[in-house]
Structures are given as structure tokens and as C-alpha cells.
Amino acid sequence: MSKAIYAGILLAGTFLAPHIALAAPSCGANTGQAATGKPIKVGGIYGAAAPGDFSAASKAAGAYFKCVNANGGIKGRPIEYLVENDQWNPELAAQAAAKLVGDQKVVALVGSGSFVEMSVNAPFYRKNNVMEMASACAVSECFESSNIVSTNQGPLPSSIGAAMYAVEKLGAKNVVCIGLAIPSVGNWSCGATEKYMQSKGLKGASVLLNPASPDVNSGLLEAVASGADSILVNLPAGLANAFLAAAKEQDLRDKYSWTSSTPLYDVSVPKALGDYWNGKVYVSAELTMLDGKGPDNQNWLAVMNAYGKSTDPRDTFSQSGYLSAKYFVETLLAMDPAKLDDRGAVTAAIKAIKGKKSDMMCGPYYVGDADRHMPNHAGIMVVIKNGGFEKVRDCFQYEGPYFAPLLATEKAMGLN
Amino acid sequence: MRPVLPYLGYALIVVAAYIFLAAGKPTLVSGLFVVSGLAVGSLYALGGIGLVVLYRATGVLNLASGAVGAVGVMLAWELQQRGWPQAISWAAALATAMALSLLYGRLIAPGLAWRDPIVKAVATLGFALIILGVTTFLWRTDVVRKFTLPTDNQAMMLLGLRVTLTRFIVVFATVSIVAGIWFYLARTRTGLQMRSLANDRDLSALIGVRILRVESIAWAIAGAIAGFTGLMFGDLLRLEPFVITFMVIPCVAAAICGRLENLGLVLVGGLTMGVVESLLTFSPTLKNIRPIAPFFIAAAVLIVMQRGHQLVFARDE
Numbered sequence: 001m002s003k004a005i006y007a008g009i010l011l012a013g014t015f016l017a018p019h020i021a022l023a024a025p026s027c028g029a030n031t032g033q034a035a036t037g038k039p040i041k042v043g044g045i046y047g048a049a050a051p052g053d054f055s056a057a058s059k060a061a062g063a064y065f066k067c068v069n070a071n072g073g074i075k076g077r078p079i080e081y082l083v084e085n086d087q088w089n090p091e092l093a094a095q096a097a098a099k100l101v102g103d104q105k106v107v108a109l110v111g112s113g114s115f116v117e118m119s120v121n122a123p124f125y126r127k128n129n130v131m132e133m134a135s136a137c138a139v140s141e142c143f144e145s146s147n148i149v150s151t152n153q154g155p156l157p158s159s160i161g162a163a164m165y166a167v168e169k170l171g172a173k174n175v176v177c178i179g180l181a182i183p184s185v186g187n188w189s190c191g192a193t194e195k196y197m198q199s200k201g202l203k204g205a206s207v208l209l210n211p212a213s214p215d216v217n218s219g220l221l222e223a224v225a226s227g228a229d230s231i232l233v234n235l236p237a238g239l240a241n242a243f244l245a246a247a248k249e250q251d252l253r254d255k256y257s258w259t260s261s262t263p264l265y266d267v268s269v270p271k272a273l274g275d276y277w278n279g280k281v282y283v284s285a286e287l288t289m290l291d292g293k294g295p296d297n298q299n300w301l302a303v304m305n306a307y308g309k310s311t312d313p314r315d316t317f318s319q320s321g322y323l324s325a326k327y328f329v330e331t332l333l334a335m336d337p338a339k340l341d342d343r344g345a346v347t348a349a350i351k352a353i354k355g356k357k358s359d360m361m362c363g364p365y366y367v368g369d370a371d372r373h374m375p376n377h378a379g380i381m382v383v384i385k386n387g388g389f390e391k392v393r394d395c396f397q398y399e400g401p402y403f404a405p406l407l408a409t410e411k412a413m414g415l416n
Numbered sequence: 417m418r419p420v421l422p423y424l425g426y427a428l429i430v431v432a433a434y435i436f437l438a439a440g441k442p443t444l445v446s447g448l449f450v451v452s453g454l455a456v457g458s459l460y461a462l463g464g465i466g467l468v469v470l471y472r473a474t475g476v477l478n479l480a481s482g483a484v485g486a487v488g489v490m491l492a493w494e495l496q497q498r499g500w501p502q503a504i505s506w507a508a509a510l511a512t513a514m515a516l517s518l519l520y521g522r523l524i525a526p527g528l529a530w531r532d533p534i535v536k537a538v539a540t541l542g543f544a545l546i547i548l549g550v551t552t553f554l555w556r557t558d559v560v561r562k563f564t565l566p567t568d569n570q571a572m573m574l575l576g577l578r579v580t581l582t583r584f585i586v587v588f589a590t591v592s593i594v595a596g597i598w599f600y601l602a603r604t605r606t607g608l609q610m611r612s613l614a615n616d617r618d619l620s621a622l623i624g625v626r627i628l629r630v631e632s633i634a635w636a637i638a639g640a641i642a643g644f645t646g647l648m649f650g651d652l653l654r655l656e657p658f659v660i661t662f663m664v665i666p667c668v669a670a671a672i673c674g675r676l677e678n679l680g681l682v683l684v685g686g687l688t689m690g691v692v693e694s695l696l697t698f699s700p701t702l703k704n705i706r707p708i709a710p711f712f713i714a715a716a717v718l719i720v721m722q723r724g725h726q727l728v729f730a731r732d733e
Contacts, residue, residue, distance in 0.1 A: 249580055273562070
């Protein structure tokens with residue numbers, strides 16, 4: 001081969017590689033024709049203000065809706081996605097819901113993510129018979145309400161998954177869960193972890209950190225004093241990083257086994273933690289790995305590349321937002337076109353979702369007409385290694401008393 | 417005897433907290449919590465001392481010191497990510513904090529010189545929020561970062577707790593700053609002028625003290641302390657602008673423990689706050705209110721120490 005031809009192939013490859021690395025995204029009806037009809041209004045509420053940003057899910061849902069609109073929309077009608085920021089303020093969260101549901105008459109809310117919004121608005125959604133297909137939930141109300149269903153797991157299942165791994169694979173007999181001292185978050189998730197340990201005849205304890213306190217050392221010492229042999233870090237990534245730094249300061253790495261709920265499954269975490277924790281922290285991941293090769297995960301990446309911004313996060317919440325939006329669009333596409341503006345009909349269609357499967361999620365996604373919804377209660381485990389993550393356990397079903405009513409519901413729906 | 421009484425008072429608070437909260441616990445365990453509390457308290461004291469140094473010279477309670485320190489440590493982290501030598505990144509952090517502090521001291525503070533102390537303090541809060549806004553715009557809050565110092569890897573055991581060299585540096589620096597500032601105010605000409613300004617700004621101007629120059633020196637020193645404090649907070653607490661910025665609040669409580677003038681009492685008050693906050697972990701009922709311990713102590717100190725004295729915010733009146 002002549003040098004000129006070789007150089008030409010190399011040059012072409014250099015330019016084309018980024019574009020052929022991911023196939024073109026596939027969205028909705030996938031017609032390739034832009035939707036031009038009357039928009040269907042869909043809402044979303046996220047929390048973004050210091051000290052945290054939960055907008056990744058609604059950004060991914062927005063990217064997917066843009067892709068759907070460019071590919072035939074919903075029977076020719078585009079989705080108008082209206083998003084509001086609650087800024088972690090309950091009053092703003094209530095105003096956002098009133099604006100979207102009351103004024104804009106959205107048919108559903110999709111891709112929401114907040115610590116605040118779901119606690120405030122769950123009764124409002126029930127009263128107005130509107131469904132929220134959330135994607136970044138953290139509080140109990142998000143999973144224990146009739147009109148909210150979330151694709152992500154939240155801290156409770158994720159922590160139990162981590163505790164199960166500590167018990168089954170790392171030989172833990174006494175797990176202490178480090179959670180946030182926020183009502184409906186830390187006590188809820190760490191409390192369920194304790195009950196899981198008790199159900200196995202083992203010991204469990206909780207240490208709840210006040211997020212307003214700059215000192216994490218006392219929490220660490222309390223965990224040490226609990227007599228545990230395994231420490232489960234169930235904190236937002238920034239605080240978890242501080243907690244592990246305090247543990248590093250005390251050189252506790254080899255004295256305990258270390259697990260974490262999902263917040264540490266973030267691309268910025270391995271570098272921040274450093275070599276000290278290499279191969280030592282096992283993290284419960286709620287969805288497939290971020291570089292998963294399955295068709296849905298690859299399509300998520302393709303949609304984000306084509307319709308999202310380069311600065312939009314590609315994290316678990318983003319995966320979750322994509323998946324919620326995809327299931328929502330599939331639901332609308334299966335509906336009678338005449339009823340797409342009928343909120344009651346859309347709510348009924350969402351509640352009828354059953355047995356949807358994806359390579360991004362271990363179990364089937366369903367909604368159902370119930371007082372609580374938690375379709376995602378199986379996950380994978382990864383370990384922080386060599387500046388990234390390696391999968392150490394494939395999909396496994398979480399156990400414990402908390403899941404008994406959910407499993408009964410699924411059995412009644414014929415899902416397991 | 418009288419000057420020793422406040423120190424004895426703080427010692428009494430620590431002993432009472434220990435007896436009330438840690439009684440019956442193994443000494444080894446309670447010792448861990450005391451040392452841990454001293455480590456956190458030294459951070460409160462360090463921040464409080466920076467506040468008092470500036471307040472004594474200019475009458476401004478600088479609520480922006482945390483935000484200024486946060487910018488410094490974020491910049492140091494950024495430079496290190498780009499491969500810059502650590503020493504240069506630390507110098508850049510200190511220089512940036514000094515520059516921001518001087519900027520406020522030269523451009524904004526003189527315009528508020530004749531306003532009430534509370535107005536001056538609130539103005540610095542506005543400056544803090546502007547800096548925090550810019551910082552969180554430049555460095556996204558959803559990224560996990562870690563700032564480390566080489567001294568983090570060296571440690572010694574103290575009452576069963578592993579204490580890193582960085583924490584010893586904080587304690588040493590705090591004591592050194594107290595001593596250095598005392599010497600500066602007591603023995604140098606500009607120190608004398610600062611005391612003169614603190615005592616009576618009008619009279620100082622009349623007798624020829626170059627107010628702007630002296631105040632600029634005070635703002636620069638305060639900026640340098642804030643920059644150093646920011647580096648320590650970024651390393652020992654969390655590299656999060658929001659957290660570092662609002663660390664100024666317990667630091668204000670530490671400053672109040674010294675009635676905004678006595679650096680020795682700020683040091684002891686800060687350490688007391690840290691130890692009590694740490695010991696509260698032993699109480700299942702009180703551990704959830706640990707973050708308010710510094711303010712509870714500061715409020716108690718205000719009530720006890722104000723008796724027969726001028727009000728803290730009334731020094732210019």
C-alpha cells in the first residue's frame with residue numbers, strides 16, 4: 001500500500017472515528033421525519049442549587065424527547081418538555097408543580113430528580129391524577145406514593161445491595177451504615193439495611209451524619225465504636241469522599257470491608273479517592289455500567305451525543321432519565337391518538353405499564369395501580385479500580401423484609 | 417487573676433461536657449473523640465483568628481473570608497490538575513486570597529467606613545455570595561474533587577487517634593499566628609497604628625495615621641490568613657466551595673468566644689467548641705444537634721462575658 005493511500009485512510013479514520021463509534025440514535029417511531037403537529041406538554045422538576053445538582057436525569061429525558069421529535073414524535077406530534085428547578089426549596093417545588101400541572105396542563109411528569117420535590121408534591125399528584133415517571137429519587141415518599149414511580153433505586157435498595165455483597169462476598173457479620181441525618185433518607189435507607197442484617201441473623205447499625213456539620217471524624221469514630229466489621233457508606237458523593245478521606249487519615253482501609261450505595265458510582269470519584277482505595281471500595285450500581293455494550297445503553301450514549309450537550313453528565317441519573325423517557329414515549333405511542341391530551345388516559349396508560357425489559361436495568365420495569373412503586377430492586381456491584389470501575393457481580397435480586405410487599409405485587413401482576 | 421478566668425471557664429465547659437457526655441465510656445474511646453474534637457476546633461480557631469485580626473484593625477467582621485479561601489484552594493486544585501508544581505499552586509492560592517481581600521479593602525470597604533459595624537459585616541456577606549456564585553460557576557458542584565497536601569501522609573498516634581502532620585500544622589500555625597499578630601500589634605509601628613485605628617478612627621486620622629495604608633495592610637494579612645485557612649479546610653474538610661464558604665459561620669462563633677479582640681480566647685474557645693461538638697456524638701438525643709454546639713457556646717459566652725463590658729458590636733460607638 002502506498003504511503004499516500006495509507007495516509008488517506010488514516011486521515012479519514014481520524015475524522016470518522018468519533019462518528020462511527022456510536023450508531024445513529026434510535027428514538028420513538030424512528031421515522032427520520034420531524035414532528036410538526038400540536039405539541040404534547042410534558043413536565044419535569046429537578047433540584048439544582050448548591051450543594052447539589054440533580055438535573056442530569058431531566059437533561060437526558062430532554063435529549064431523548066428532542067430525538068423523538070426529530071423522528072416522527074408521537075403520531076406526528078412533538079413533545080414539549082417543560083422543566084422547572086426547585087432549587088431544593090419546598091415552596092419553589094410546590095410552585096413548580098402547580099405551574100406545570102395546573103397552568104400548563106402537562107399530561108405527565110418525566111425525568112424528575114430531587115431531594116425535595118417528591119416529598120412536597122406526592123399528595124398533589126394523587127389529587128390531580130397525574131403520574132410522575134421520576135428518574136433521580138432519594139426520599140421515601142418517592143417510592144411509597146401512588147402517583148410516583150422512579151427508574152432509579154434510591155438509597156434504600158442500593159444500600160441493601162451493598163450490604164448483601166458485604167455479607168455474601170466479603171464475609172461481613174456486622175455492617176454499619178453511614179447515612180444522612182435527613183428525614184425520609186438516612187434513617188429510612190440505613191434502617192432497612194439494619195433490618196436486612198437482622199433477617200440474616202447478623203448485626204447491623206446506623207450512623208447518621210448531619211450534612212450541616214463539617215466534621216465527619218466523629219461519625220467515623222462512632223462507626224468504629226459500633227463494633228462493625230464492615231462499613232457501608234450511604235452518602236452523597238462529596239460527603240462520602242470526605243468520610244473516606246477521614247478513614248484514610250486513620251488508615252482503616254484494611255481493618256474493615258468497604259461498600260457504598262450508588263452515589264460513588266461516578267466517573268469523578270476514583271481519581272478523587274486516589275490510589276489508597278484502589279480495589280477496596282465496592283459500589284452498588286443501580287443500572288448497567290456506564291459503558292455497557294447493550295443496545296439501550298449504547299442508544300442512550302448516542303442520544304446524548306446527538307441531542308444532549310457535551311457538558312451534560314453521562315451518569316446513572318442520566319441513564320435513568322433516558323430510560324424513563326423511553327418507556328413514557330413507548331406508552332404514548334401505544335395509546336389511542338385521540339386521547340394523548342387526556343391526562344386521565346395518560347395516567348391510566350402509565351399505570352398499565354408492565355414487564356418492560358432493557359439491558360440497562362436488571363429486572364422488569366412496571367408501574368401498576370399501587371400505593372408504592374419500586375420496580376428497580378436488583379442491581380450489579382462494581383469495584384473502584386485503576387482509576388475506573390470494574391464489575392464484580394452481575395445482576396442480583398435484593399433481599400430483605402422491605403421488598404416482601406413489592407414481590408407480592410409483582411407476583412400478582414405475573415412478573416415473577 | 418481576672419484575665420485567667422475566661423480560660424478557666426472554657427476548661428470548665430470541656431470538663432463538664434466530658435463528665436456529662438463521656439462518663440462511663442472507656443478512656444481510650446473518649447480520648448479519641450477529644451483529640452478529634454481538638455482537630456476540628458483548631459480549624460474553627462484558625463478561621464476565627466483571621467476574622468479577629470481584621471476586625472481589630474478595621475472594624476469589619478469579614479464574612480467573606482471563607483469564600484475568599486474557597487477560591488484560593490479551588491484555584492490551587494485546578495493548577496495541580498494542570499500539572500503545576502504544588503508550591504506554586506499554594507502560592508497562587510494565597511496570592512489570590514490576598515488580592516481579593518485587598519480588592520474589597522481598597523474599593524468597597526472605605527465607602528462603608530462610617531457605617532455601623534453590622535452594615536459593614538452584611539456588605540461582606542454580599543461579597544461572599546458574589547464570590548461563591550462565581551466559584552460554583554467556574555467549578556461545577558456535582559464533580560467530586562480531593563485536595564491533598566504532602567503532609568497528609570505523615571502522622572503520629574495521639575491517645576489512640578492517628579493525627580496527620582497537616583493537622584499539627586494547623587495547630588502550630590494557629591498558635592504562631594496568635595503570637596505573630598500579638599507581636600506585630602504590640603511591637604511594630606503599623607501595629608500601633610492599627611490599634612490606634614481600632615480604638616478611634618477619627619482621632620487616628622487627626623494625628624496623621626495613614627488610614628488607607630494601614631487598613632490595606634490589615635486586609636492583606638487577613639487575605640493571607642483566609643487563603644491559608646482555605647487550603648487547610650479544602651484538605652481536611654471537603655473541597656467544596658459551598659462548605660468552605662460557610663465554615664465562616666462557626667468561625668464567627670469562635671471569634672465571638674474571644675469577644676472579637678482576644679486572640680488567645682479565640683484559640684481556646686475554638687478548641688472548646690470542637691471538643692464539645694465531638695463529645696455530643698455520645699448522646700443519642702443530642703448528637704443530631706451537634707452543628708449548633710458552636711453557636712450555643714458563643715451565645716453563652718456573650719451572655720456571661722458581656723456583663724459589665726461594652727457590647728461586641730458597639731466598639732465604634
